[in-house]
Amino acid sequence: MRPPAPPPDLPDLAAIRAAHARIHSLVACTPVLNTPALDAILGAEVHVKCENLQRVGAFKARGACNAVQSLDAAAARRGVATHSSGNHGAALAYAAQQRGIVAHVVMPENAARIKVANVEGFGGQVHFCAPTVTAREQACAAVLTATGATLVHPYDDPAVIAGQGTAALELLEARPDLDVIVAPVGGGGLLSGTAIAAHGVKPDIIVLGAEPAWADDAARSLASGCVEPLAGTTTIADGLRSSISPRTLHAMRTHVAAIGLCSEAAIVAAMRLVWEKAKIVIEPSSAVVFAAMLEGTLAVAGRRVGVIVTGGNVDLDRLPWQD
Amino acid sequence: MRPPAPPPDLPDLAAIRAAHARIHSLVACTPVLNTPALDAILGAEVHVKCENLQRVGAFKARGACNAVQSLDAAAARRGVATHSSGNHGAALAYAAQQRGIVAHVVMPENAARIKVANVEGFGGQVHFCAPTVTAREQACAAVLTATGATLVHPYDDPAVIAGQGTAALELLEARPDLDVIVAPVGGGGLLSGTAIAAHGVKPDIIVLGAEPAWADDAARSLASGCVEPLAGTTTIADGLRSSISPRTLHAMRTHVAAIGLCSEAAIVAAMRLVWEKAKIVIEPSSAVVFAAMLEGTLAVAGRRVGVIVTGGNVDLDRLPWQD
Numbered sequence: 001m002r003p004p005a006p007p008p009d010l011p012d013l014a015a016i017r018a019a020h021a022r023i024h025s026l027v028a029c030t031p032v033l034n035t036p037a038l039d040a041i042l043g044a045e046v047h048v049k050c051e052n053l054q055r056v057g058a059f060k061a062r063g064a065c066n067a068v069q070s071l072d073a074a075a076a077r078r079g080v081a082t083h084s085s086g087n088h089g090a091a092l093a094y095a096a097q098q099r100g101i102v103a104h105v106v107m108p109e110n111a112a113r114i115k116v117a118n119v120e121g122f123g124g125q126v127h128f129c130a131p132t133v134t135a136r137e138q139a140c141a142a143v144l145t146a147t148g149a150t151l152v153h154p155y156d157d158p159a160v161i162a163g164q165g166t167a168a169l170e171l172l173e174a175r176p177d178l179d180v181i182v183a184p185v186g187g188g189g190l191l192s193g194t195a196i197a198a199h200g201v202k203p204d205i206i207v208l209g210a211e212p213a214w215a216d217d218a219a220r221s222l223a224s225g226c227v228e229p230l231a232g233t234t235t236i237a238d239g240l241r242s243s244i245s246p247r248t249l250h251a252m253r254t255h256v257a258a259i260g261l262c263s264e265a266a267i268v269a270a271m272r273l274v275w276e277k278a279k280i281v282i283e284p285s286s287a288v289v290f291a292a293m294l295e296g297t298l299a300v301a302g303r304r305v306g307v308i309v310t311g312g313n314v315d316l317d318r319l320p321w322q323d
Numbered sequence: 324m325r326p327p328a329p330p331p332d333l334p335d336l337a338a339i340r341a342a343h344a345r346i347h348s349l350v351a352c353t354p355v356l357n358t359p360a361l362d363a364i365l366g367a368e369v370h371v372k373c374e375n376l377q378r379v380g381a382f383k384a385r386g387a388c389n390a391v392q393s394l395d396a397a398a399a400r401r402g403v404a405t406h407s408s409g410n411h412g413a414a415l416a417y418a419a420q421q422r423g424i425v426a427h428v429v430m431p432e433n434a435a436r437i438k439v440a441n442v443e444g445f446g447g448q449v450h451f452c453a454p455t456v457t458a459r460e461q462a463c464a465a466v467l468t469a470t471g472a473t474l475v476h477p478y479d480d481p482a483v484i485a486g487q488g489t490a491a492l493e494l495l496e497a498r499p500d501l502d503v504i505v506a507p508v509g510g511g512g513l514l515s516g517t518a519i520a521a522h523g524v525k526p527d528i529i530v531l532g533a534e535p536a537w538a539d540d541a542a543r544s545l546a547s548g549c550v551e552p553l554a555g556t557t558t559i560a561d562g563l564r565s566s567i568s569p570r571t572l573h574a575m576r577t578h579v580a581a582i583g584l585c586s587e588a589a590i591v592a593a594m595r596l597v598w599e600k601a602k603i604v605i606e607p608s609s610a611v612v613f614a615a616m617l618e619g620t621l622a623v624a625g626r627r628v629g630v631i632v633t634g635g636n637v638d639l640d641r642l643p644w645q646d
Contacts, residue, residue, distance in 0.1 A: 031354035033376060037444075052602045053356060121360075272639060279375045279604040279635035312602030316595060317645065 008247040011162035013200025016193065019162040020169055023065040026098050030054050030167070032174040032306075038277040042293045044300045047178065049171040052282050052312030056122070058239075059167050059190060059310050060091035060154070066163030067152045068095040076101050078148035083140045085111045085119075086239060087311055088154035093124025104149055106139045114315070155189025156245040165193025171306045172201045179303040184288045184310055185209040185218040185259060186240035188248025194308060195255030208300070209252065209259040210292040212237050212267060218244050219259040222252055236267055236320055239285030239310065258299070260292035267291045268320045274309075281312040284320065331570035334485035336523025339516065342485040343492055346388040349421050353377050353490070355497040355629075361600040365616045367623045370501065372494040375605050375635030379445070381562075382490050382513060382633050383414035383477070389486030390475045391418040399424050401471035406463045408434045408442075409562060410634055411477035416447025427472055429462045437638065478512025479568040488516025494629045495524045502626040507611045507633055508532040508541040508582060509563035511571025517631060518578030531623070532575065532582040533615040535560050535590060541567050542582040545575055559590055559643060562608030562633065581622070583615035590614045591643045597632075604635040607643065 011019070030050045039045050051059035068080055079102035082092050089105040096103035103124045107116060108131035119126055129139035144151060153160065167190075168181060183194045195207040211218050215237070217230035221244055230243040244252070252259075262270075270290035274282050286309040292298045334342070353373045362368050374382035391403055402425035405415050412428040419426035426447045430439060431454035442449055452462035467474060476483065490513075491504060506517045518530040534541050538560070540553035544567055553566040567575070575582075585593075593613035597605050609632040615621045 031356070033354070035376075036378070050602075053358075055359070057602055275604055276639055279373075279380055281598055281602040281604060316599055316642070319639070319642075322640065322645075 008250050009158045010192065010247060010251050011158050011165065011196060013197060015158070015162045016165040016169060016197045016200070019066040019159070020166040022069045023062060023163060023166065026055070026065045026069070026095070027061050028054055029170055032171055033278060033280070035278040038274065041273065041277070042290065044293065044302060045304045047171070047175045047304070047306050048278065049167055049306060049308045050280060051167055052280060052286065052309050056087065056090045056094045056118070057311055057313045058087035058091065059164060059308065060087040061094055062166050063160035063163035063189060064088065064091035064095035064152065065098065067157060067159040068092070068099050068101070070159045071150060075150050078150065079104060080152050081106070081140065081143050081147070081149040082152050082154065083136050084154045085115050087313060089115070089124065090118040090122060092152055093119045093122035097123045102149070104143045104147060106136055106143060108136065155187035155242065156247055161189050161193045161248070161251070163193070164190045165197035167308055168194040168197040169201065171308065172198060175304070175306060176202070177304055178205060178306040180206045180208060180300050181306040182208045182210060182289050182298060182300070183308040184237070184240055184285055185211045185244070186285065187242035188218060188244040188252060190308065190310065191256065192248045192251035195251055199255050206257050207255050208298055209256050210289040210298060211240055211259060211261060212288055213261040213263055215240050216261055218252065219261060221249050222256065222259055225253065236264055237285040237288050239283065240288065260297035262288055262291035262295050262297060266295050270294055272321045280309070281314060282309050283311045283314050286310045286312070331573050332481045333515065333570060333574050334481050334488065334519060336520060338481070338485045339488040339492060339520045339523070342389040342482070343489040345392045346385060346486060346489065349378070349388045349392070349418070350384050351377050352493055355494055356601060356603070358601040361597065364596065364600070365613065367616065367625060368627045370494070370498045370627070370629050371601065372490055372629060372631045373603060374490055375603060375609065375632050379410065379413045379417045380634055380636045381410035381414065382487060382631065383410040384417055385489050386483035386486035386512060387411065387414035387418035387475065388421065390480060390482040391415070391422050391424070393482045394473060398473050401473065402427060403475050404429070404463065404466050404470070404472040405475050405477065406459050407477045408438050410636060412438070412447065413441040413445060415475055416442045416445035420446045425472070427466045427470060429459055429466060431459065478510035478565065479570055484512050484516045484571070484574070486516070487513045488520035490631055491517040491520040492524065494631065495521060498629060499525070500627055501528060501629040503529045503531060503623050504629040505531045505533060505612050505621060505623070506631040507560070507563055507608055508534045508567065509608065510565035511541060511567040511575060513631065513633065514579065515571045515574035518574055522578050529580050530578050531621055532579050533612040533621060534563055534582060534584060535611055536584040536586055538563050539584055541575065542584055544572050545579065545582055548576065559587055560608040560611050562606065563611065583620035585611055585614035585618050585620060589618050593617055595644045603632070604637065605632050606634045606637045609633045609635070
């Protein structure tokens with residue numbers, strides 16, 4: 001009989017506070033907004049932590065900055081790398097730029113022009129590869145071998161999780177009276193950091209997640225206790241198409257009371273609703289929390305709810321309610 | 324020879340501070356945001372006072388609340404009235420609702436459904452009239468006669484101007500280091516209040532205005548020293564289609580260094596730019612300040628600039644860059 005696996009390495013509240021001290025001059029302390037017209041529709045008092053107003057337009061700047069700032073000088077000189085072409089890729093480029101080191105970002109050759117421009121705009125070095133998982137992993141391995149750069153995973157990394165948790169620290173500083181805190185789940189890095197920070201600061205707060213029904217691996221994994229695979233998904237919430245990891249599942253099993261699901265139609269409706277009522281630009285991945293509230297899969301009626309809005313990077317020429 | 328006309332009744336800093344004390348529990352202290360990616364394009368350090376995140380989605384809540392809260396009990400009981408169908412109409416309905424009195428809003432029978440719904444959503448009583456200036460004035464006069472309500476003008480009113488000036492007070496509280504403060508000009512109520520507040524708090528700050536070249540009455544009036552009429556305009560900045568008044572011209576002549584003009588194309592480009600970079604929903608009337616910066620008609624290069632973003636009420640199904 002094999003001994004049980006040791007618990008995965010996860011940050012605690014002290015690590016998240018240390019991350020905050022490390023990154024607070026590099027990221028924005030984003031505002032927390034309440035919109036009565038939105039509360040009336042959602043049936044709860046909702047306080048929105050606006051990470052869409054964060055540097056690079058997403059909370060990912062927090063985790064990337066903490067990972068980069070945590071490197072020792074020798075490792076930092078060799079640079080960092082990732083194969084995320086979304087918000088994490090841009091965030092890592094930003095974080096590296098702030099430290100004056102290079103970020104290598106492997107992207108498929110068919111990546112949207114705007115995503116390439118985002119990474120390059122922060123001085124990131126883009127490496128194109130064929131648009132397959134194998135090609136991507138090979139390209140990334142080749143970059144790591146050639147440069148000695150440190151791979152910074154978008155969520156399966158304690159330093160990244162600690163950085164993401166700093167948004168919840170700030171939210172609870174602004175609104176210590178929250179009953180509930182909710183974040184979307186993709187790979188689970190944000191929800192893990194949020195949960196650890198929130199329960200560290202306020203042990204009786206209820207921590208909830210939200211994800212698209214089309215990418216319900218976190219809900220299924222929480223139910224079964226094992227990492228359940230995520231089959232290919234085409235959810236419009238493209239930031240949430242990742243699978244959770246044993247590490248993030250462990251954090252969720254410890255802290256998360258429930259994960260609410262939502263339909264694709266509700267994501268689009270919720271996104272439009274937030275733009276219209278709260279006057280902020282949020283991306284589909286951020287809208288899932290509001291979508292789950294609209295569909296009644298999060299038990300928050302009448303509660304004081306903190307919501308982490310994850311980002312605002314959308315194509316303004318193609319809005320989903322206009323398709 | 325006639326004696327010179329007395330100077331028009333305008334609030335001073337004390338009146339604006341009193342307005343702030345009167346309304347601060349009824350309006351949001353909106354955040355002040357800075358977006359480095361936007362600064363890089365605009366060539367200045369821009370601090371945005373987000374009145375698009377204000378109650379009713381526009382700064383107009385401030386002036387309307389101050390006017391309504393300033394009424395004595397007997398006048399308040401008879402209600403308030405206006406014939407503005409835009410943000411001021413909704414703001415007056417909101418202000419009246421907060422005091423528990425009625426707001427009568429005269430609107431053309433062809434007004435957009437969303438505007439009618441906005442007013443009614445705050446409990447305002449809508450009175451429809453034929454879509455002509457004469458019919459509107461007759462309808463408004465009839466309402467005033469029948470009800471004894473107090474007319475609250477959208478800008479030509481010292482209490483309204485004092486209320487609008489409270490946004491600048493908050494902006495300078497958050498950023499006392501501003502070199503310049505800029506607001507759009509329609510009727511001039513916001514710019515008047517902003518200018519009086521800003522020079523009251525910080526006498527050496529430079530106060531600028533911005534308006535569409537297609538509605539350049541404020542710039543022409545400032546040049547000639549007389550109220551120059553505004554011919555019918557179809558500028559996309561529909562909140563700025565009003566003519567200034569002798570009262571607001573007096574405030575501008577005293578305080579405003581220059582008014583920058585901008586093209587219609589620049590308004591659309593600037594609106595899209597702010598949505599994309601700052602992740603906030605702003606309406607065309609708010610975009611004129613950024614448009615004038617893009618076109619170089621405001622001398623702010625390298626300065627620390629406060630900008631009052633006036634509102635975020637737009638039709639999300641019809642965005643101007645998609646036409």
